[in-house]
Amino acid sequence: MTITIKNDFTHEEEIKKSRFICHLKRIENEQEARAFINQIKKEHWKANHNCSAYTLGDRQEIQRSSDDGEPSGTAGVPMLEILKKKELINVCAVVTRYFGGIKLGAGGLIRAYAGAVNHAIEAVGCVEFVVQKELVLTLDYALYDKLQRYLASRNIEIIEPVFLSDITVKCFIEEDQVKSFLSELTEDFNGKISILKGKTQLIEREIKD
Numbered sequence: 001m002t003i004t005i006k007n008d009f010t011h012e013e014e015i016k017k018s019r020f021i022c023h024l025k026r027i028e029n030e031q032e033a034r035a036f037i038n039q040i041k042k043e044h045w046k047a048n049h050n051c052s053a054y055t056l057g058d059r060q061e062i063q064r065s066s067d068d069g070e071p072s073g074t075a076g077v078p079m080l081e082i083l084k085k086k087e088l089i090n091v092c093a094v095v096t097r098y099f100g101g102i103k104l105g106a107g108g109l110i111r112a113y114a115g116a117v118n119h120a121i122e123a124v125g126c127v128e129f130v131v132q133k134e135l136v137l138t139l140d141y142a143l144y145d146k147l148q149r150y151l152a153s154r155n156i157e158i159i160e161p162v163f164l165s166d167i168t169v170k171c172f173i174e175e176d177q178v179k180s181f182l183s184e185l186t187e188d189f190n191g192k193i194s195i196l197k198g199k200t201q202l203i204e205r206e207i208k209d
Contacts, residue, residue, distance in 0.1 A: 032092070097112075
């Protein structure tokens with residue numbers, strides 16, 4: 001399962017008079033990540049720090065982080081650890097800090113930067129990528145009502161029904177469930193439905209708590 005943030009997002013919190021603004025963005029490559037980091041730095045050029053972290057690839061093959069002037073290991077790495085812990089891919093996080101005059105210490109900085117990213121992710125929500133297979137079903141009119149009920153009970157939507165001498169409908173099934181679905185469908189309808197496999201699509205599905 002591959003997971004990313006639902007959409008781009010900004011979240012702000014205050015810790016001991018310092019402002020921590022977490023900017024999250026979905027990215028496709030390192031060029032986009034660097035461009036986003038530079039964009040935030042330009043927008044918040046008066047800030048004391050714009051620390052960053054990002055992951056790329058289906059298995060987080062690329063991981064980068066920057067402390068941007070904060071003590072080594074107190075900002076970028078804790079931010080990256082949150083992205084890794086939540087198994088997020090193709091996400092860039094930039095945390096902007098406006099110093100409020102009270103030093104937080106190494107432990108306080110780690111908690112602040114990691115917390116800013118964690119809270120932003122929790123606020124925006126996440127989606128998983130799901131691979132689906134198109135199935136084209138052809139059947140007699142007498143079986144159509146039964147098929148509608150059958151698919152509805154499984155939360156499967158009928159797409160593009162065509163009513164000619166027979167009825168042809170399309171639906172999408174999660175790829176890892178196709179084999180069991182076809183077996184059940186064939187058994188429940190006594191083999192009276194003609195089935196063809198069509199295209200494959202990738203969809204995003206919101207992850208519920």
